[in-house]
Amino acid sequence: MDILQKIVLQKTREIALKKSLLPADQFEKSPLFGKAGKSLSSALKNSKSGIIAEFKRRSPSLPKINQHSPVDQVASAYERAGACGMSVLTNTHFFGGTLEDLLLARAATSFPVLRKEFIIDEYQILEARAHGADVILLIAAILKPEQVRDFTRLAVDLGMEVLLEVHDEEELDRAFIPGIQMVGVNNRNLKTFEVNLETSKRIAPRIPAEVVRISESGISRTDAIKELREHGFRGFLIGEHFMSTQEPGGRAAEFIKSLES
Numbered sequence: 001m002d003i004l005q006k007i008v009l010q011k012t013r014e015i016a017l018k019k020s021l022l023p024a025d026q027f028e029k030s031p032l033f034g035k036a037g038k039s040l041s042s043a044l045k046n047s048k049s050g051i052i053a054e055f056k057r058r059s060p061s062l063p064k065i066n067q068h069s070p071v072d073q074v075a076s077a078y079e080r081a082g083a084c085g086m087s088v089l090t091n092t093h094f095f096g097g098t099l100e101d102l103l104l105a106r107a108a109t110s111f112p113v114l115r116k117e118f119i120i121d122e123y124q125i126l127e128a129r130a131h132g133a134d135v136i137l138l139i140a141a142i143l144k145p146e147q148v149r150d151f152t153r154l155a156v157d158l159g160m161e162v163l164l165e166v167h168d169e170e171e172l173d174r175a176f177i178p179g180i181q182m183v184g185v186n187n188r189n190l191k192t193f194e195v196n197l198e199t200s201k202r203i204a205p206r207i208p209a210e211v212v213r214i215s216e217s218g219i220s221r222t223d224a225i226k227e228l229r230e231h232g233f234r235g236f237l238i239g240e241h242f243m244s245t246q247e248p249g250g251r252a253a254e255f256i257k258s259l260e261s
């Protein structure tokens with residue numbers, strides 16, 4: 001079983017339990033539920049940096065990244081640093097994140113916030129909105145095309161945007177549908193955990209021109225961003241490079257400043 005299969009198995013059990021404890025209609029009671037979401041795709045189109053900074057405590061490829069930095073402080077420091085949005089891992093079992101992290105990041109900032117989760121059920125989309133997400137991630141590798149279509153429709157109806165994540169051309173061709181605002185190419189091979197930015201460059205020409213291109217994972221050099229921009233990328237999702245210090249916001253600020261020079 002590969003890591004995505006393991007994650008999906010665990011998520012399936014978790015969602016069944018959650019549904020029995022808290023029915024989905026309860027999410028409508030959240031004060032955040034009816035609020036209009038903030039557009040990450042517009043922020044990226046108008047941004048100089050294009051940086052989406054991630055809050056990530058640990059991961060299957062790196063068991064200890066940052067156990068101590070408080071999410072609200074990191075979130076506001078990322079915003080001050082000039083990031084145009086933030087990604088919050090809410091997956092507890094494999095990444096040590098929580099839905100409370102998402103709420104705290106939302107409350108501490110006014111830029112768009114992405115819920116980074118392995119979404120396999122509409123329940124999680126309602127949950128995302130109730131906890132202040134502006135964007136959800138849909139991972140092509142774990143979804144059928146009809147799920148991508150239905151989940152996109154629901155997210156858009158709730159005022160959110162969708163970032164469709166792909167690892168190769170086949171996933172893109174199978175899962176992309178008009179209405180998706182952003183496509184993210186994940187440079188991490190989830191079978192070996194190796195990262196290779198060539199993956200983004202190879203897939204870029206296949207992404208429809210009107211869609212915002214985001215390169216995800218393994219980015220730690222400003223030169224890499226300059227190269228990826230030449231391939232039409234407008235967004236750059238960075239987790240480990242910022243979080244593997246006690247001052248993630250400070251590292252993001254330095255990085256963004258050196259991008260501008």
Ligand SMILES: O=C(O)c1ccccc1NCC(=O)[C@H](O)[C@H](O)COP(=O)(O)O
Nearest residue numbers: 059060061216217218219237238239240
């Ligand atoms: O990061 C992992 O080990 C991982 C393993 C299995 C599924 C997803 C995984 N990562 C999620 C992400 O997409 C990254 O957190 C994100 O792109 C940032 O990557 P990085 O800058 O390399 O931390």
